[in-house]
Amino acid sequence: ELKVEQNPLFLSMQEGKNYTIYCNYSTTSDRLYWYRQDPGKSLESLFVLLSNGAVKQEGRLMASLDTKARLSTLHITAAVHDLSATYFCAVDIGDAGGTSYGKLTFGQGTILTVHP
Amino acid sequence: GAGVSQTPSNKVTEKGKYVELRCDPISGHTALYWYRQSLGQGPEFLIYFQGTGAADDSGLPNDRFFAVRPEGSVSTLKIQRTERGDSAVYLCASSSSGRAGKTQYFGPGTRLLVL
Numbered sequence: 001e002l003k004v005e006q007n008p009l010f011l012s013m014q015e016g017k018n019y020t021i022y023c024n025y026s027t028t029s030d031r032l033y034w035y036r037q038d039p040g041k042s043l044e045s046l047f048v049l050l051s052n053g054a055v056k057q058e059g060r061l062m063a064s065l066d067t068k069a070r071l072s073t074l075h076i077t078a079a080v081h082d083l084s085a086t087y088f089c090a091v092d093i094g095d096a097g098g099t100s101y102g103k104l105t106f107g108q109g110t111i112l113t114v115h116p
Numbered sequence: 117g118a119g120v121s122q123t124p125s126n127k128v129t130e131k132g133k134y135v136e137l138r139c140d141p142i143s144g145h146t147a148l149y150w151y152r153q154s155l156g157q158g159p160e161f162l163i164y165f166q167g168t169g170a171a172d173d174s175g176l177p178n179d180r181f182f183a184v185r186p187e188g189s190v191s192t193l194k195i196q197r198t199e200r201g202d203s204a205v206y207l208c209a210s211s212s213s214g215r216a217g218k219t220q221y222f223g224p225g226t227r228l229l230v231l
Contacts, residue, residue, distance in 0.1 A: 004158075033220075042207060043159070043222040088158050102147060102211055102220060103172060106158030 002027045004091050006107035013079045013114045021110045023072040023089035030067045031092040033104060034074055036085045043088065047074075079114045086111050118142065120223035122208050128229045129198055137193040137226045141210030148191050149220060150183055151207040159207055165191060198230045 003026040013019055023032070030051055035043040047056045049065035049072060056063050060083065062075045072089055090104040121140040129135050141148050146167055151159035161175040165185045173183070180198075185191040195202055205227050209220040 035222075042224045043209075045219045045221065048219055090158070102149065102218060103161050103164055103175075104149075104151075104159075104220065105161065109156075109158050 002029075002091060002093055002105045004089060004105050004107040006087075006089060006110050009108060009110060011110055011112045013076070013112065015080055015114055015116055016078050018078065019076050021074040021076075021087055021089075021112075023074070023107055025070050025072075025089075025091045025105075027091075027093050028067070028070070029091050029093045030065070032065050032072045033090045033092070034063050034072070035088045035090065035106075037088065037109070038085050046087075076112075079112075081114050081116070084112055084114045120208055120210055120221050122206075122223040122226050124226060125224065126227045126229075128231065130231050131198060131200060133198050133230075135195050135198060135228065137195075137206050137228070139191045139193070139208030139210075139223060141189065141191070141208070142221055143189075145210035145212050145221075146188070147211045147213055147218070147220075148185060149209045149211075150191070150193050151209065153205045153207055153225070155204075162193070162206075195228075198228075200230050203228055203230045 005024045007022045032049045034046040037043050047063040052067040054065045060077045065072045086109045088109045090106045123138045148165040150162040153159040163173045168188045180196045183193045205225040207225045208223045211218040211220045
């Protein structure tokens with residue numbers, strides 16, 4: 001059974017600081033997704049990582065994937081209040097034949113609060 | 117453009133009742149997914165449709181849950197004999213295909229409360 005674990009689960013940051021959220025998963029996969037969720041809202045896609053060593057950046061967020069370590073990171077640079085949200089990673093391992101069809105297994109989420 | 121829509125946005129029902137939750141995917145998206153999100157947790161997969169057929173329903177918790185997508189567009193999640201433990205946010209997502217790497221676009225969810 002695939003397990004996806006995020007660390008930390010709660011993160012309180014000062015504006016302007018840097019930090020990293022970690023996502024570990026238990027089964028081989030090279031398909032990892034990051035989503036953002038604001039309170040009471042649905043999920044917004046941030047990044048799709050599809051190969052070992054993939055790195056994507058958007059604004060103050062950068063995501064990377066190490067499939068050998070079964071680890072993805074979401075790095076926050078110079079945090080601002082608008083980044084306060086819950087961040088989820090999700091992994092797709094496909095079916096027994098290795099075909100992917102997008103069935104995602106999510107981590108527990110990291111609640112990020114950025115304060116002055 | 118129009119995103120994924122779900123109705124109703126909120127549903128309150130009594131234990132034992134039957135409910136239907138509707139999802140309108142993005143036009144042209146062939147893949148449709150249902151997830152369930154409990155408070156403080158990540159979404160959990162329920163069922164995946166490719167076109168009209170359920171390609172994977174392994175996440176449905178029991179036979180009280182059923183979903184259809186008769187014309188390959190709108191989908192309905194049906195829950196019979198609701199229980200208090202069914203209370204959660206039910207999320208629908210769609211993607212342009214079921215292939216790897218396609219972004220799943222989520223709807224706003226239906227918040228179900230079973231009293």
